Amino acid sequence: MVHIKKVDIFGFKSFGFTNSTVNFEPGLVSISGPNGSGKSNILDAIIFALGENRPKIMRVDKLRSLIHDIEGARRGPKMARVSLQFDNSDRKIPVDSNSVVITREMDEHGENTYYLNQKQTNRNQILDLLEVANASLNQLNAVQQGTVTRISEFTAEEKRTVIEDLIGLSYFDEKKSESIKQLEDADRRLEVALARMDEIKKRIDELEVERNLKLRYELINREAWTIACDFSIKQNEGDSD
Ligand SMILES: Nc1ncnc2c1ncn2[C@@H]1O[C@H](COP(=O)(O)OP(=O)(O)OP(=O)(O)O)[C@@H](O)[C@H]1O
Ligand SMILES: [Mg+2]
Structure with missing residues (x-):
């Protein structure tokens, strides 16, 4: 001691x-x-x-x-x-x-x-x-x-606390409650992070839909342009005949 x-x-x-x-x-x-x-x-x-x-x-x-x-x-x-x-x-x-x-x-x-x-x-x-x-x-x-x-x-309760203090139990009790609090904090932070991940995932899905629509639009646009070009070439050929 x-x-x-x-x-x-x-x-x-x-x-x-x-x-x-x-x-x-x-x-x-x-x-x-x-x-x-x-x-x-x-x-x-x-x-x-x-x-x-x-x-x-x-x-x-x-x-x-x-x-x-x-x-x-x-x-x-x-x-x-x-x-x-x-x-x-x-x-x-x-x-x-x-x-x-x-x-x-x-x-x-x-x-x-x-x-x-x-x-x-x-x-x-x-x-x-x-x-x-x-x-x-x-x-x-x-x-x-x-x-x-x-x-x-x-x-009696005070005596118990004093005896626990003397044999050093309270030190571990305090450390235990501190650790439990830290675990709860970590759980809360994890929940927040998971909720944020859900939001981000939803946004990624939305962006993916938007991207696909844009690609489709560009493709259709390109095809429409090619058709329009073909059409005007053919018309020019018709005119010169
Ligand atoms: N800053 C200081 N400078 C000089 N002396 C001081 C100072 N503070 C306290 N003292 C002196 O300490 C003395 C008291 O000491 P203390 O209380 O330890 O005595 P004690 O032996 O426990 O007495 P008792 O038997 O009455 O309990 C007083 O004489 C006081 O003047
Ligand atoms: Mg004294």
Whole structure:
């Protein structure tokens, strides 16, 4: 199963402009510390790197507020950067390496850049990879304060959806409905094409009739002309006799 091995945080919320590393062992990991020391900010940093764009989810008013704003006197550009190192020994993330590093950087203008194993990529590619690995934002991979109570109040149907989400069934359900929609679209297009072919065939038949009539007309015209010529030659011969 895909799991995070390491989180590197730079300039994100309470984490200043020096790199901080949090290592995770498989299994249950607990982080303790005084109130306001930045425990929840680690989870915010993780979902930021996973591509979260809703400020409220990361407990800020706007995305730019995620950039650390205390070390104000620091020289150089202000930016937030979070890297997540995933264990990918079972290749659940469709990338052929034992560990996969996803990095998101945001500059002070709110511009974002994503990297996959240090190579620049785009957000959609990251989201697709994570979805295949069942590690995306949509699943209950990051359960924040308050969400736990909501889970306990889920209806049976909601619970089923969550479980399907967790085991990755919904991904295939979505792909299935997408494919069914594509098939329906293709069927519709085929119907339109067949209808057009019918029209064209009808037009070809009409043109064929017109062509035959024209050929007949030309033939008759030619024959009439020959007869008229013969007739006038014969008359001339008669006159000269
Ligand atoms: N942009 C920022 N720059 C600097 N510090 C920030 C920024 N955004 C948030 N913080 C700081 O993060 C701290 C809150 O961190 P966090 O919510 O992670 O604490 P916590 O350890 O989860 O606390 P609790 O135990 O109360 O849940 C606050 O002190 C706040 O000032
Ligand atoms: Mg907290």
